[in-house]
Amino acid sequence: MQKDQLLRDSKLIAKNIELLFTPCVLGGAELNKQFGAGNSGFFRTGKRSSQPAREPMFSNRPILSFYRHTTAAACLAALPFLLNASAPAQTNADYRKDSHQPYLDLLHKVEGENPSSARLGYAWAVVASSYQRSGETDAALRAYSKALPLLAKSAESRVNYATALDNVGEVYLEAGDKSEAEHVRAKAFALRSEIGNPVDIARSHEHLAEVLLAQHRYKQAQEHAESAVAILSTQKEPAFLQVLPASESQATPRPGNTLVAAYISLTLAQCRQSAFADCQRSAKMADEIATRDFSAVSLERAHADVALGFAAWKNGDLETADRKLQGALEMMKSMMGETHPVVVAAMTQYRDYLKSRHQNAKAELLSRSIEYAEAVRMRDTCAKCSVSVSALR
Numbered sequence: 001m002q003k004d005q006l007l008r009d010s011k012l013i014a015k016n017i018e019l020l021f022t023p024c025v026l027g028g029a030e031l032n033k034q035f036g037a038g039n040s041g042f043f044r045t046g047k048r049s050s051q052p053a054r055e056p057m058f059s060n061r062p063i064l065s066f067y068r069h070t071t072a073a074a075c076l077a078a079l080p081f082l083l084n085a086s087a088p089a090q091t092n093a094d095y096r097k098d099s100h101q102p103y104l105d106l107l108h109k110v111e112g113e114n115p116s117s118a119r120l121g122y123a124w125a126v127v128a129s130s131y132q133r134s135g136e137t138d139a140a141l142r143a144y145s146k147a148l149p150l151l152a153k154s155a156e157s158r159v160n161y162a163t164a165l166d167n168v169g170e171v172y173l174e175a176g177d178k179s180e181a182e183h184v185r186a187k188a189f190a191l192r193s194e195i196g197n198p199v200d201i202a203r204s205h206e207h208l209a210e211v212l213l214a215q216h217r218y219k220q221a222q223e224h225a226e227s228a229v230a231i232l233s234t235q236k237e238p239a240f241l242q243v244l245p246a247s248e249s250q251a252t253p254r255p256g257n258t259l260v261a262a263y264i265s266l267t268l269a270q271c272r273q274s275a276f277a278d279c280q281r282s283a284k285m286a287d288e289i290a291t292r293d294f295s296a297v298s299l300e301r302a303h304a305d306v307a308l309g310f311a312a313w314k315n316g317d318l319e320t321a322d323r324k325l326q327g328a329l330e331m332m333k334s335m336m337g338e339t340h341p342v343v344v345a346a347m348t349q350y351r352d353y354l355k356s357r358h359q360n361a362k363a364e365l366l367s368r369s370i371e372y373a374e375a376v377r378m379r380d381t382c383a384k385c386s387v388s389v390s391a392l393r
Contacts, residue, residue: 103130118157121150125164135340135377137171144168162191162200166207173214174341182211199238202231203258209265213272222269228262257300260289267307271314283311302331306346313353322357325350339373347373 103126110123128143144164151161165188172181189204205228212221237256263286270279283304290304309324329346336343351366 099134100127100130103127116154117150118154118160121147121154121157121164122160124150125160125167128164129167132167132171135174135336135342137175137341140171141168141175144171158191158195159197159200162188162195162204165191166204169207169211173211178211178214182208182215185211198231198235199256199258202228202235202237202262205231206258206262206265209262209269213265213268216272218269218272222266222273225262225266225269228258229266232259232262255293257290257294260286260293260300260304263289264303264307267311271311274314276311276315280311280315283307297331297335299332299335302328302335305331306349309353310349313356318357321353325353338369339376341377344370344373344377 107123107127110120115123124143124147128140128147131137131143132140144167147164148161148168151157151164154161165184169181169185169188172178172184185204185207189201189208192200192204205224209221209224209228212218212224237258239253239255263282267279267282267286270276270282286307287304290298290300294300305324305328309321309328312318312324313321329343329350332340332343332346347366347370351363351370354360354363354366
């Protein structure tokens with residue numbers, strides 16, 4: 001049964017990758033046409049379409065450990081390795097650490113077809129993103145180390161190269177290497193500025209804000225977050241198609257979430273600079289957008305609750321702060337598991353809040369949970385060190 005499900009998932013992924021090479025459309029009839037048997041795609045054998053293929057794009061995975069959000073480029077988020085979904089059960093499945101095989105199968109298929117640098121780099125980047133999603137940072141870095149040189153030497157892969165650089169910045173943040181995270185994300189920002197897509201530029205502004213927040217450079221973080229908000233106030237981030245792995249026929253248009261992420265970054269930067277009224281307004285904006293655009297059980301809503309809780313804490317509303325921070329943490333746990341680095345960071349944030357309230361017993365329990373999660377991650381990393389390299393080949 002598991003083998004059959006894996007086969008179905010592999011076929012779905014292949015079909016979704018084919019979709020990336022055609023114009024992104026949201027209409028039902030056009031969507032059915034894109035998924036139909038007559039669609040000619042990059043990974044399909046046989047006669048090629050006479051139309052030039054578009055550059056395949058993979059999902060942008062920008063994140064500060066404190067809060068996680070999805071930012072997908074154009075059609076790319078049709079792939080079923082999205083960070084979150086409307087249904088909690090599906091999201092849980094997305095974060096499983098045994099969900100990489102379909103992407104590894106695709107990589108092996110591409111490797112056997114004398115691929116171009118652009119195509120092989122894309123396949124490696126998809127594998128890296130899968131490992132990154134489940135919090136396996138060492139495996140993600142190894143896969144990105146394969147993808148980046150291939151994408152860098154392909155003139156047709158500039159968008160993907162910028163996205164891969166941006167994504168690997170998240171991995172460095174989770175690994176605690178803030179300097180390297182800033183370096184690669186600044187490089188992605190420079191490349192995107194050359195390309196000139198305003199939405200991608202806004203994404204890089206927001207992602208740099210995340211790094212600067214981690215570095216406690218709050219004024220600069222605020223400036224980048226404000227730049228992202230300014231761009232996205234006039235340039236709407238395109239919706240993307242989310243195809244649910246449970247059925248090849250299901251497709252749901254979802255909004256991008258860079259704007260809500262920018263307001264969350266702005267909230268944290270303003271609160272850290274004691275601009276408490278401003279940070280509360282920014283948190284309310286983040287919550288308003290998240291409530292409007294995303295389901296009640298989603299990472300966007302959880303992160304917006306974190307922003308509301310953080311702003312309430314700094315403005316002295318401790319009852320709201322406790323309710324929002326704890327609720328957001330529980331939602332993240334239910335979606336990602338207790339050992340995911342994003343959940344560990346959220347536990348750390350809530351523990352610090354509890355310490356500030358002198359709730360030492362609760363804070364100590366959270367400290368033990370954090371230590372256990374980090375020990376499990378260290379054990380899993382060490383156990384997989386010897387096999388991950390060969391598994392990625």
